[in-house]
Amino acid sequence: MFSRVLVQTVLFLGLVSSCAAAQADDSFVFYGFTGANLTLSGQAVLTSGGLVQLTNDTAEEQGHAFFPLPFRLRDHSNRNRPLSFSTSFIFAIVPKYPDVGGHGITFALSPTVNLPGSMPSQHLGLLNTTDNGNLSNHIVAVEFDTVKTVEFGDINANHVGIDVNSLNSVNSTAASYLDGGTYRNISLMGGGPLRVWVEYDGSRMKMEVTISPMEVARPKIPLLSAIVNLSSIVKEETYLGFTASTGAATETNYVLAWSFRLDGKAEELDLSKVPKLPAKDKPGRERWRVVLPIALPSAGVFVLLIVIAMVIFVARRRKFAEVLEDWEQEYGPQRFSYRDLYRATRGFSEEQVVGVGGFGRVYKGVLPSSKVEVAVKKIAHESQQGMREFVSEIASMGRLRHRNLVQLLGYCRRQRELLLVYEFMPNGSLDRYLFGSGRPKLSWEQRMSIVKGVASGLLYLHCGWDQVVVHRDIKASNVLLDGDLNGRLSDFGLARLYDHGTNPHTTHVVGTFGYLAPEVTKTGKATTMTDVYAFGAFLLEVACGRRPINMRSSGDDSLLIDWVLECWKKGAIAEAADPELRRGGGEEAAEIERVLMLGLFCSHTDPMARPSMRQAVQYLEGDAPLPEMSPACLDASSSAFRRSEGFDEFGVAFPYTLTTSFGRDSSVGEWFFTQSR
Numbered sequence: 001m002f003s004r005v006l007v008q009t010v011l012f013l014g015l016v017s018s019c020a021a022a023q024a025d026d027s028f029v030f031y032g033f034t035g036a037n038l039t040l041s042g043q044a045v046l047t048s049g050g051l052v053q054l055t056n057d058t059a060e061e062q063g064h065a066f067f068p069l070p071f072r073l074r075d076h077s078n079r080n081r082p083l084s085f086s087t088s089f090i091f092a093i094v095p096k097y098p099d100v101g102g103h104g105i106t107f108a109l110s111p112t113v114n115l116p117g118s119m120p121s122q123h124l125g126l127l128n129t130t131d132n133g134n135l136s137n138h139i140v141a142v143e144f145d146t147v148k149t150v151e152f153g154d155i156n157a158n159h160v161g162i163d164v165n166s167l168n169s170v171n172s173t174a175a176s177y178l179d180g181g182t183y184r185n186i187s188l189m190g191g192g193p194l195r196v197w198v199e200y201d202g203s204r205m206k207m208e209v210t211i212s213p214m215e216v217a218r219p220k221i222p223l224l225s226a227i228v229n230l231s232s233i234v235k236e237e238t239y240l241g242f243t244a245s246t247g248a249a250t251e252t253n254y255v256l257a258w259s260f261r262l263d264g265k266a267e268e269l270d271l272s273k274v275p276k277l278p279a280k281d282k283p284g285r286e287r288w289r290v291v292l293p294i295a296l297p298s299a300g301v302f303v304l305l306i307v308i309a310m311v312i313f314v315a316r317r318r319k320f321a322e323v324l325e326d327w328e329q330e331y332g333p334q335r336f337s338y339r340d341l342y343r344a345t346r347g348f349s350e351e352q353v354v355g356v357g358g359f360g361r362v363y364k365g366v367l368p369s370s371k372v373e374v375a376v377k378k379i380a381h382e383s384q385q386g387m388r389e390f391v392s393e394i395a396s397m398g399r400l401r402h403r404n405l406v407q408l409l410g411y412c413r414r415q416r417e418l419l420l421v422y423e424f425m426p427n428g429s430l431d432r433y434l435f436g437s438g439r440p441k442l443s444w445e446q447r448m449s450i451v452k453g454v455a456s457g458l459l460y461l462h463c464g465w466d467q468v469v470v471h472r473d474i475k476a477s478n479v480l481l482d483g484d485l486n487g488r489l490s491d492f493g494l495a496r497l498y499d500h501g502t503n504p505h506t507t508h509v510v511g512t513f514g515y516l517a518p519e520v521t522k523t524g525k526a527t528t529m530t531d532v533y534a535f536g537a538f539l540l541e542v543a544c545g546r547r548p549i550n551m552r553s554s555g556d557d558s559l560l561i562d563w564v565l566e567c568w569k570k571g572a573i574a575e576a577a578d579p580e581l582r583r584g585g586g587e588e589a590a591e592i593e594r595v596l597m598l599g600l601f602c603s604h605t606d607p608m609a610r611p612s613m614r615q616a617v618q619y620l621e622g623d624a625p626l627p628e629m630s631p632a633c634l635d636a637s638s639s640a641f642r643r644s645e646g647f648d649e650f651g652v653a654f655p656y657t658l659t660t661s662f663g664r665d666s667s668v669g670e671w672f673f674t675q676s677r
């Protein structure tokens with residue numbers, strides 16, 4: 001347990017650390033880090049056992065641990081050639097659930113010890129959304145990444161990469177090591193300690209990375225290499241250390257030991273001196289140790305217990321029965337057990353209901369093993385047909401990761417029931433901040449940041465993934481707010497449920513009245529352009545604080561878009577804005593106007609005339625001016641919608657009925673109609 005620190009030549013650190021130009025001497029070895037004076041920031045802590053723990057089970061967090069003094073990695077006497085170095089360290093990643101974790105750990109060369117501005121999740125505590133790839137980062141890192149982030153071109157969810165100023169690695173490969181003549185896979189999230197060697201040869205400018213399980217001898221051939229001119233990338237004075245981050249799913253990242261030498265070979269780590277990882281709690285086993293000695297002596301009681309146990313077992317089996325078919329094995333980690341979800345939501349009790357939508361009820365829950373808060377969406381489904389396609393789609397949706405999407409953590413399937421497990425969003429859905437009296441208030445700045453977030457999430461669905469994902473149901477009630485009031489899109493891809501396993505001769509049009517593009521009612525086809533239309537309606541509702549359709553019992557519903565158009569024609573589009581927002585100054589008023597105009601532009605009747613999501617993002621960010629528009633060219637938008645064919649033919653089904661709610665504002669939910677081909 002006791003960790004020992006061997007500081008060979010860094011002893012003079014204490015003497016010079018107050019001087020700004022202080023610099024580390026050229027080598028160190030740490031077995032555990034007690035007394036090592038590493039600079040810790042973020043979630044990083046030193047455990048009682050002396051390990052550096054960079055992150056714990058808190059979601060969306062990051063941690064940094066850096067050697068406190070910088071190193072000079074350039075040789076001034078030799079035309080600024082980079083100096084060679086060598087380092088070896090032992091780390092471990094312990095995920096909260098087996099096989100589901102995030103996001104990984106890096107060994108980093110950085111100009112600072114705390115990386116201000118860095119973000120958690122896919123940014124690994126190293127970079128952020130705006131500085132990826134920027135030469136002024138001066139960062140080189142070796143990443144051990146446990147999530148496949150499409151945005152950064154990750155190859156899989158278990159890889160090692162060399163990163164230069166960017167999370168798009170210059171070289172990366174699946175984590176493995178050479179054993180004899182064959183490569184054996186390593187699971188980075190396996191929980192066991194892994195040993196790494198990073199060597200940089202200044203004369204060839206070559207960085208080489210080797211990894212193996214701790215107890216295995218060093219593989220002869222490095223796993224990964226890259227040519228990097230460190231002199232042109234890192235700062236004159238560079239700090240060395242580690243970063244790690246968690247996302248929606250969490251993992252604990254540890255560093256156990258570390259050696260380093262500048263211009264030479266780092267001391268080979270002596271495994272007998274490496275401190276142990278903390279033992280995992282196994283309360284179950286402890287309990288049996290107490291129960292068994294009491295139960296065993298009495299055979300009669302024991303038999304009785306078995307009978308009772310069997311009765312309970314059969315009853316529970318029925319209660320917790322799930323549908324699990326062979327083809328579902330491949331989705332293993334994303335599958336939750338019904339028992340866990342049942343416990344998490346206190347038996348799907350009414351008190352846990354946090355929402356009722358077109359797809360079913362949503363329950364708040366706390367997963368029993370991890371104490372992670374989740375939202376469980378319970379969807380009734382009648383047909384078994386098509387379930388396979390749907391589940392495979394759901395599984396691939398689980399791989400979509402973006403800070404403005406509500407992360408899907410997994411699913412569970414039972415007879416006539418599908419359960420989807422999402423991250424829990426403590427601030428609920430956006431619509432309750434927009435409509436009605438007595439609502440909580442959102443400033444324009446907050447609304448704008450939500451709008452931008454939603455736009456960037458939608459752009460990611462359209463362009464950031466290897467296949468285009470059409471959301472099909474953008475609206476304020478499908479935008480949820482996380483703890484920091486960031487807008488997150490939910491329910492993406494869910495509308496596809498209607499496509500599978502239904503009568504092939506009918507086309508279901510899915511969406512919500514007021515957000516459906518006019519062409520959808522004719523073609524029945526959802527495209528990225530129909531999403532843009534709905535996004536336009538969404539912009540208007542956020543800026544105006546009104547629903548797209550205000551139902552009146554008389555039947556002459558007023559459309560929000562008509563009204564905004566009218567205000568614009570009068571030359572007073574600002575009058576359409578939410579009265580709560582009208583007090584703002586000039587800059588704010590101009591921004592509100594821009595959002596209203598963009599809302600109208602997105603609502604153009606002609607799909608080809610609408611902007612793409614990429615353009616919409618540029619307009620929102622103010623990176624491009626909105627094109628000139630005249631009221632005349634947009635005039636047809638709303639009336640075309642009402643006239644469209646097939647509109648009177650709606651038949652409503654699963655799982656939500658519209659029938660009587662048409663006249664009452666608050667209960668208008670999703671609806672769709674069926675068209676015969």
Ligand SMILES: *[C@@H]1O[C@H](CO)[C@@H](O)[C@H](O)[C@H]1NC(C)=O
Nearest residue numbers: 007010011013014035036037
């Ligand atoms: C760490 O810092 C403390 C006080 O800040 C000092 O007493 C100790 O000697 C330092 N240890 C090393 C290894 O530099």
Ligand SMILES: *[C@@H]1O[C@H](CO)[C@@H](O)[C@H](O)[C@H]1NC(C)=O
Nearest residue numbers: 042043044045055056057058
């Ligand atoms: C994680 O670490 C932070 C900071 O050290 C602490 O506040 C938090 O309680 C920890 N969370 C868990 C789940 O251990």
Ligand SMILES: *[C@@H]1O[C@H](CO)[C@@H](O)[C@H](O)[C@H]1NC(C)=O
Nearest residue numbers: 116117118127128129130131
């Ligand atoms: C990203 O990090 C840089 C520093 O590297 C910082 O200046 C910038 O503000 C950060 N951006 C965001 C969006 O946090």
Ligand SMILES: *[C@@H]1O[C@H](CO)[C@@H](O)[C@H](O)[C@H]1NC(C)=O
Nearest residue numbers: 130131132133134135136137
């Ligand atoms: C890179 O970062 C610097 C400083 O943060 C900033 O001034 C510059 O605009 C950024 N360059 C790009 C291409 O984003």
Ligand SMILES: *[C@@H]1O[C@H](CO)[C@@H](O)[C@H](O)[C@H]1NC(C)=O
Nearest residue numbers: 156158174175176184185186
């Ligand atoms: C090792 O990992 C690679 C990449 O993830 C995979 O293609 C391969 O099947 C794995 N091999 C074994 C033996 O598991």
Ligand SMILES: *[C@@H]1O[C@H](CO)[C@@H](O)[C@H](O)[C@H]1NC(C)=O
Nearest residue numbers: 170171222223224225226227
């Ligand atoms: C990536 O690393 C492998 C293994 O060291 C090496 O063979 C390959 O040439 C490297 N690719 C690049 C682009 O450096």
Ligand SMILES: *[C@@H]1O[C@H](CO)[C@@H](O)[C@H](O)[C@H]1NC(C)=O
Nearest residue numbers: 079080082229230231232233
């Ligand atoms: C490496 O970068 C340094 C600093 O930018 C430069 O002076 C040197 O010429 C570069 N070396 C090579 C071989 O490109």
